[in-house]
Amino acid sequence: MPKIVDHDERRLELVDATWRIIARLGIEGATMREIAIEAGFANGALKPYFPTKDVLLAFAFNHVFNRTNARVAAVTAGKSGLPALRDFCREVLPLDEERVNEARIVIPFWQKAVNDEEKSAIHRASMDQWHHMILGYLGQARMNGDVTTPVPDDAIAGQLLNMLLGAQITAALAPPELTAEGPAAGQPLSAALVAQLEGYLGLLSPAR
Amino acid sequence: MPKIVDHDERRLELVDATWRIIARLGIEGATMREIAIEAGFANGALKPYFPTKDVLLAFAFNHVFNRTNARVAAVTAGKSGLPALRDFCREVLPLDEERVNEARIVIPFWQKAVNDEEKSAIHRASMDQWHHMILGYLGQARMNGDVTTPVPDDAIAGQLLNMLLGAQITAALAPPELTAEGPAAGQPLSAALVAQLEGYLGLLSPAR
16 A cells, blocks of 8 residues: 655654754755655655755745744634733733744745745744734723723834744744753743733723 | 055945945845955955855945944934934934945845854844943933933833834835835835834823
8 A cells, every 4th residue: 555645744853954954064064865864754745745955944934934823823713902912912022932943934034025026924823923913902992991001002013023032032042041942941031021921911001 | 656555434335335336236146256346356365354145244334334324423413312312213213225235235144144253243242232322312201301201211212223124124125116216116114113203202101
C-alpha cells in the first residue's frame, strides 16, 4: 500500500523547522538546505511544498498570524468590550517564550517586506484585520461605559497596534535572561509589558 | 601637494550610499561592492573605513540614532515637560520621507540584532537613553500639572517607546503613496501618526 502523506501536516513541519533554524542561525543562515536537514527531509524534497525560501517565509508568517488569531478566538470566546480587548492584546504581546520566538520570525519577515510589495501587503492585511477587531472591542466598551476618553477610537486602535508591533522588537532584542521561562527566570520583560498594557487600558477610562 | 582626505566625512558619504542602496536593493542586495560603486569608491577602498558590512551597518544605525538625537536637541531647546515630550516624539516618528527612509534602515538592523548580541546591545542602549529622556519630560509635566494620570511614568515611557518603534514598521511597510512627499501626495500616514500622538498625549492629562 502506498504511504499516505498529509501534505498540510508536512508543510507545518517545515514551518516549525524554519522557526528553529531562524532562531538558531538567523534568517540568512536559514537556507533551504538547512531547513530540509532540520525537518528530516531529503535534499530537494522541499521543492514540491515550497519552491523558494520566499514562499516558505510568506507561508510561515501567515501561519504565525493565523495561530495568533486562533489563540485570540479561544481566549475572547464569549467576551466583548474591554475584557476582550485586554485578552486580544495579551495574546499578541510576546509574554512567553513561544511568542518571543514568533517575534524573532516576524522581524525577518518585516525586513523582507520593506523591499517586497507582496509581503508588505500581507502585513497590512493582517494589521487592517486587527485594527477592525480593536475598533469592535472599543465600540462595545464605549456602549457599557468602560471606555470614556474623548480620544477617537481610530487613533486609539492605531496607537495600540503600533505599541503591540513595537513590543515584538523590544522582546526579540531583549537580553535572553529577561525573556527566558522557567523557575530561575524572573520574566521581568513580560511583567513590564503587562504593566504597560494595564496602564494603557487605564488611560482609556479616566472617569472611573 | 597631497590631497587632504577628511576620513569622517568619507565615512558619512559611505553611510549615505548605504541608505540609498538598501532603499533600492534591500539589505541582502547591499553588498560592499554595490555600496562602493554608489559612493564612487574604487573596489576595495572601503576596507580601511569599514572592514565588513556588519561594522558599516552598526555605524549607520548609530548615525541614524545620533542624527535623531541632534534633531531632538534642536527642537526641544528651551522646552520642557509636555511640549518637549511632544517634540521628541514628533522627531522620532517617521513623518517625512527622510525618516521613513531611516525606518527602512533600522528594520534590517533589528533583524541582524535578533541573532547578534552586540547589535541588540546597541539598540537597548539607545532605548534606555530615550526611556530616561521620556521620564525626565514626564517628571516636568507632572510638576506643572500637564500630566495627571495615575498610570506610573515607567509604564507610560515603555508604552510610548513601543509605539514609536511600531510606527517605524508601519511606515516602512506602508504603500508608497501614503508616505511620499510633494504636492500630489496626501501624506495620510503622517497625519494618522500625528493624530495618534496627540490622542495619546491627551490621554495623559484626563483631568484638564
